[in-house]
Amino acid sequence: MGYLSGEFMRTMSVLIILGLVVAAVVVWAVGLYNQLVKKKNHVEDGWSGIDVQLKRRYDLIPNLVKVVQQYAQHEEQTLKKVIQLRNQAKQADNPSQQIQQEQKLSQALSGLMVQVEAYPDLKANTNFLDLQQQLQQIETDIQYARRYYNGAVREYNTLVQSFPSNIIAQKYDFREAEYFEIEDPVHAENPDIAFD
Template sequence: MENQGILLYIGIALVVLLILWYIWTVNNLIAKRNRVKQCRSGICVALKQRNDMIPNLVAVVKSYMGHENETLLRITELRSRTFQPSQESEQIRTGAELSSLLSRLQLSVEDYPELKANEQFHRLQTSIEDMELQLQAIRRTYNAAVTDYNNFIEMFPSSIVARQQNHHQEELIDIPEAEQRNVDVSELLKRV
């Protein structure tokens, strides 16, 4: 009789521990998912801030670089696409392409010493470079949050709760293949 009472208490304790573990796991999944959403939103906010600066930069550069409109037109087109209602992942992809075009624009600017000396251009360029550094940091933070969330979803035993609560893996930010290629320094030096 006494053994049955002990077994009952052990059983109740195990059920209580299992319920507490389940609640803790659900709350952890929610917190990790919300962290991913927060980081994704942070990227979108930084892209918006950078995109607000781009028209000013393009206007200053246009006054000096009349014949190099291809890069400027593409920058303007991508900037306008980021304001259209679309999924955050599409905005993030467009923002990555815009980042690569801005660096290409920087190389084109090297051919215009009078533009490089322009104070307004210099301020805008510095602001956009700062924003690019912030975007890089936010992207790294986002990828870390996604990895943490995805690990929690995949690892046993939390994977059981994640599957039941309908949690799905998030995508990491990938760098397009074109941006992963090595830079041909000799080609860059020919421009100077």
């Protein structure tokens, strides 16, 4: 009887230790999963901040184009291109597609502002100056939102790629997020839209 009792105690001890190890692994996996969810939510929050600023810019562009049209009839093709790119960016289905469209739109806006230099009356128009100032502020806000978003993407991607969290990421289909980068180094800075 004493032998059975000792064997039973050893078996119970092994089972308890095994149970504790399994519980620790489960707690660890749940913790990593929750951390991935948290970082993914930061990425989505960062993108929503960019989205708000982009919508502000989308709303401003038609007014800017109207004012420029009054003074710069020769720039009709450029104005149509800006509106077309604005509409394409606004209708993008996902962040990756929107990032590509935003790069094109930023380049077109920069080109438009360079062409406006040839119209001194337009540069003196108070409506245009107000719109220009608003656009400058929006571009600055987009830059700040982009920095926050890219920081959140960096932290999330690091977690998705790092061992051992990459095991949980693969199992539950956490995919790397895409950075919001400006490809052309000339356009890495805000468009120069000051005329002073």
